Amino acid sequence: MAPSSIAILGGGLTGLSAAFHLSHRFPAAQITLLNKDIHFGGWVHSRRAKLTLKDGRETSVLLEAGPRTLRPNSKSVLELINLLDLSSSLLTVPKSSPAARNRFLRLPGTQGLHRIPSSLLSLLTSGLSPKSSSLHSPLGYILLSAVAREPFRSWNRPPMIEDESVDEFLSRRFGTEFARIFGSALVHGIYAADSRELSVRAAFPSLWDAEERGRGSLVTGFLRPSRVLATAEVDDPPYQLGDVEERMRGVSVYSLSQGIGVLVDALLRELRTRRNVRLLGGVSATGLRMNPRTAQFEITTSSCETLRATHTVSAVPLPSLKGLLSPKTPLPHLTANPYSSVTVVNLVFLAPPGRVLHPVGFGYLVPRMSAGHQENAILGCVFDSSSMSAQEAPWSADIVKMTAMLREPVASIPRLVEMLSEQLGVRLPDPLIARVHDNVHCIPLLRVGHLQRMRELSGVLRGEPWSGKLEVIGAGVGGVSVGDCVEAGRRAGKSWA
Ligand SMILES: Cc1cc2nc3c(=O)[nH]c(=O)nc-3n(C[C@H](O)[C@H](O)[C@H](O)COP(=O)(O)OP(=O)(O)OC[C@H]3O[C@@H](n4cnc5c(N)ncnc54)[C@H](O)[C@@H]3O)c2cc1C
Structure with missing residues (x-):
């Protein structure tokens, strides 16, 4: 039976994408989305920081703490860009560019x-x-x-x-x-x-x-070309891509002029216009159970309201979902994967005249050391000024922006700058801006056997007491990229019609 009420747990990109598609597919269903943080979008954090240039002009630079670039292979994200009218903000990096x-x-x-x-x-x-x-x-x-x-x-x-x-x-x-x-x-x-x-x-x-x-x-x-058609191509409604897919020809990666946060803002704007959607920011789910008498989900929340719904989508990290369930109705494998933590440091420098701070390119990565060598804290560094310079005002040309990713919190900014200088083979000046984001347990590490475990989880969700009315999706289930998360939201509730 089609849902009359749907609860969505989690307002990261997965949950927001689910709300967008479900509210369209089931216009008669009342949809409530709960998000623990006041800020929607989960790990997406795009912020502008103010800066005064040498000549006294004020400008700002875009700093991303979470996802920063997207691959054009995910049609579900291109579809959102088209449907949310964001194509004029697209910034693309051609495959042929340095x-x-x-x-x-x-x-x-x-x-x-x-x-x-x-x-x-x-x-x-x-x-x-x-x-x-x-x-x-x-x-x-x-x-x-x-x-x-x-x-x-x-x-x-x-x-x-x-x-x-x-x-x-x-x-x-x-x-x-x-x-x-x-x-x-x-x-x-x-x-x-x-x-x-x-x-x-x-x-x-x-x-x-x-x-x-x-x-x-x-x-x-x-x-050899692949002959297997993805299931999405067979069963799903066609993607509404407008001219966005065409604009992605020959593109390596892309972003938006005000960062990935624009996608979250546009989703929220659109969802707030939909009469069957209620968005609750700063409200966590604290418990989830199926009441066998009413055949409805009962979701207790941090705001003391108990939410009732005929169907539920969980788009929270799997360990958080485990914490919501009663020991009488456990779900398997929710804590099988650990989550990695990564410290992201946005650095903005004023390029000294005539000196190049990094080669033109996407950035660099640091491999694992061979046995007996100490691991480096730096995992890699992205040269934002090369790939996404259009995110800054044209007169900010002498600004160099890069983002370092570290496996552990940074000891101090001068020490980090010293380590980066050593790796780049260039003496970096003191940064004008250094923003540190310690993203704790942010990326699920899909351990060997993950697909089999997720098949077993789906099997349990199809049986009693859930009867296929609880869907579990998100980065820890179907893949961590923004494309995987948005696609999972698009497919949520496919079996409910
Ligand atoms: C530093 C970093 C860089 C990345 N870079 C890229 C990139 O460049 N390109 C790319 O494609 N991908 C990138 N990714 C991956 C991608 O951004 C994430 O996998 C994706 O955003 C996860 O979305 P999600 O909605 O599944 O989960 P989350 O973003 O974790 O959202 C989960 C939401 O659930 C809420 N929540 C938790 N518990 C509860 C509860 N009990 N009740 C209610 N709400 C709850 C949280 O508040 C949160 O908003 C990056 C990730 C990180 C961390």
Whole structure:
């Protein structure tokens, strides 16, 4: 039976996307969204900081504490941009631009940053050129030899395994050095976590699929087109993309002129106009149970109101959901994944005349150290001024903005600036602005076996007492990217019609 009342727990991007789509799909249902924080949007925090330039002019810079760039492959986010009329705020980074092509690694024990070849072709052509330095750089040699050998390695996936860590997977196909350097750096950049713990199938399903398509070889698999249609393409209503998809042709990443927070603000504006939606900020759910007598959910809240609903979507972190349930009706696997913490530090410098503070590019990542070396606190650093300079006023050209990501709280800003200077091989001046955000338990680390555990969770939710009326979604279930979260919200309640 179609829902007459829906409770949504959590007002991050997952919960807001669910409210947006459910209120449209079930216009007769009363929808109440509870969010623990007054601030909606969860980890999305886009703020402007004021700054006075040398000539006395006032300006401001955009500082992101959470997500900052999006990939154009998520149609559900493009759809929101179209439906919420945000396309005039789009800022895109073309794949061909240096800001997209130049991505660096910082290899401890070597000087400065090393550029990662932007494609297999450029790696092969630069590696084969007699004047090339690629083969002689540690990075170029590891990359070229690993990629060139991979198609000749036999199919070495152990029989019967359903999943493995990103590190195990890449080590099998490309060797341990490649896995340690490239795999760990990538996982540092996305999950702030250890690639030896992250599930390859949950985090990078395309790698697993490519290995199957290529009959064991990932390189061959990527050269063969995939014939499998995603379920979304088969059952879901078509995405309403307007001209936004067209504008994403050849785009590597994108953002919005006032940051990702604009997406949250526009969702809130739209939801406040919908008569069947009630948004409660600063109100937590404190308990969740299904009353078998009324077949309704009863949700106790921090505001003392008990909410009743025929259907519920949980879009809170899984450990928070566990805390809401009675021990008589537990759900499995809610605490199977730990959450990583990451300290994000926004730094704004005034570029000294004639000096370049970083190379043009997206930024750099720091891989895991080899055994016996102490891990570096810095996971990576994004060069915002290269990729998103249009977020600042045109006269702010001598401002350099970068964002460092650390695995632990920073000891002091001067110490951080010293460490970054060492990694960049440039002496950075004192920053004009340094904003520290200690994001505690912010990114779920989807451990090996995650997909199987989530299948078991769905099975339990289909049975009694839930009968499919409680949906559990969010970053800890279906993937951590903004695209995964918005897509999960779009699909919420699909089986309720
Ligand atoms: C530092 C950082 C950088 C990132 N960068 C990117 C990026 O560049 N690109 C990208 O695609 N992704 C990025 N991500 C990932 C992405 O931003 C997140 O995975 C996503 O925003 C999570 O959304 P969510 O709604 O599932 O969860 P959350 O954002 O965690 O929201 C959960 C909400 O639930 C509320 N809540 C909790 N408990 C209760 C309760 N009991 N009752 C009611 N409400 C409750 C909280 O107040 C919160 O608002 C980044 C994440 C972080 C932390």
